[in-house]
Amino acid sequence: MSEIRDVTGAPTTGHVWDDDLGDFINQPPRWWMLGLFASALFVVIYWVYYPSVPVSSAGSYYKGTAGWTAIKEMEADTGEVDAVRGKFEAKLKGLTPAAILADKELTEYVKRSGKVLFGDNCAGCHGQNGTGTRTKDGLFAPILNDDDWLYGGKIDDIYTTIKGGRQGMMLAHKDMVSAAELDTLANAVAQGKPTSTPLFAEKGCIACHGADGKGIQAMGSANLTDKIWRFDSSVEGIKRTIQYGVNSGDPKTRVAVMPNFGEAGKLSDTEIKKLAVYVYKFGGGQADAPAVPAAPVVAAASAPADAMAPAAAAPEQKAK
Numbered sequence: 001m002s003e004i005r006d007v008t009g010a011p012t013t014g015h016v017w018d019d020d021l022g023d024f025i026n027q028p029p030r031w032w033m034l035g036l037f038a039s040a041l042f043v044v045i046y047w048v049y050y051p052s053v054p055v056s057s058a059g060s061y062y063k064g065t066a067g068w069t070a071i072k073e074m075e076a077d078t079g080e081v082d083a084v085r086g087k088f089e090a091k092l093k094g095l096t097p098a099a100i101l102a103d104k105e106l107t108e109y110v111k112r113s114g115k116v117l118f119g120d121n122c123a124g125c126h127g128q129n130g131t132g133t134r135t136k137d138g139l140f141a142p143i144l145n146d147d148d149w150l151y152g153g154k155i156d157d158i159y160t161t162i163k164g165g166r167q168g169m170m171l172a173h174k175d176m177v178s179a180a181e182l183d184t185l186a187n188a189v190a191q192g193k194p195t196s197t198p199l200f201a202e203k204g205c206i207a208c209h210g211a212d213g214k215g216i217q218a219m220g221s222a223n224l225t226d227k228i229w230r231f232d233s234s235v236e237g238i239k240r241t242i243q244y245g246v247n248s249g250d251p252k253t254r255v256a257v258m259p260n261f262g263e264a265g266k267l268s269d270t271e272i273k274k275l276a277v278y279v280y281k282f283g284g285g286q287a288d289a290p291a292v293p294a295a296p297v298v299a300a301a302s303a304p305a306d307a308m309a310p311a312a313a314a315p316e317q318k319a320k
């Protein structure tokens with residue numbers, strides 16, 4: 001028996017508990033009911049318009065009247081992206097790596113779009129973001145986000161490296177040095193002072209590493225004075241490098257091969273240019289013509305020799 005409550009003025013079902021608790025019969029508001037019917041209608045239309053109901057036989061389904069598929073939608077979306085990219089890509093084609101670098105907008109575009117290219121082709125060896133990948137023998141491939149370069153960090157150097165590949169070569173010296181000589185050389189190199197022993201010149205190391213031991217970029221021969229290491233930098237590790245060389249053909253040689261990406265089909269020239277700019281922008285890229293002349297070395301040279309000693313005594317494991 002329905003009744004109207006005094007307090008609320010709302011009708012109830014007539015069911016009462018505990019003397020005064022009743023069940024209201026409130027109709028949902030009109031707007032709510034309309035919403036409910038509208039959404040029911042929407043479901044029906046949606047089902048008719050889009051692919052919806054699975055058909056039990058042969059994994060098929062009702063295709064919908066709109067002809068919509070996820071692939072078509074994706075193609076439309078990539079079409080939009082390509083239109084935006086096309087503008088930049090067309091520009092990149094005609095420019096040298098240095099010219100791309102000089103254009104702020106293009107450089108920004110390359111920094112953003114180069115990530116996938118680097119990830120797909122380079123990160124496996126150089127690490128995501130160029131941080132290098134380490135094995136127990138040292139770095140598998142050099143770090144690219146620092147300002148230490150084997151082959152040079154100018155934009156054109158980097159481009160040449162990627163386009164043509166690189167492969168440093170150091171002879172195996174195992175038959176050219178006695179155990180004592182090996183020991184002397186390795187210790188001098190470990191301390192970052194290769195030229196402190198006359199053996200460095202006598203054994204021909206200077207031919208590739210330079211008379212000052214600082215390396216020659218055209219050969220990618222390492223700077224042996226900067227305590228930045230590519231391979232195992234323990235005295236034992238350095239002995240191994242000296243004995244068996246790098247890419248020397250000896251079975252125990254260290255291997256260091258940067259693949260040639262300019263070879264037909266590997267990467268397009270535009271992609272290589274993009275990667276050169278991308279790598280340059282990791283932060284280690286070097287300007288073509290320094291705005292300020294190289295700092296005079298007078299101050300460093302006149303400092304007391306032993307000011308450097310503590311650092312030299314504790315060789316730090318840095319890496320190229």
Ligand code: HEC
Pocket residue numbers: 118121122123124125126140141142144148149150151152158161162166167168169220255256257258259261275276279
């Ligand atoms: C198979 C491993 C491998 C892959 C893949 C690879 N690199 Fe290298 N990369 C190396 C090695 C090893 C070296 C050092 C070569 C040497 O020591 O002579 C090197 C050197 C370089 C250098 C010179 C560094 C310096 O200090 O001068 C640059 C720049 C470089 N790679 C960029 C790239 C880019 C960009 C890609 C992707 C297109 C790439 N590399 C893909 C192994 C690789």
Ligand code: HEC
Pocket residue numbers: 150167168169170171173185189200203204205206207208209219220221222224228229230231232238241242246256320
């Ligand atoms: C034919 C040229 C050549 C000669 C000769 C040569 N080196 Fe090297 N050396 C290289 C190159 C190139 C590299 C860099 C390899 C690389 O990273 O691709 C290198 C790398 C090294 C390294 C590794 C540096 C690091 O960062 O891990 C050491 C140590 C070294 N050389 C010591 C010597 C000593 C000592 C001698 C003399 C006994 C010598 N080399 C003679 C070309 C040479």
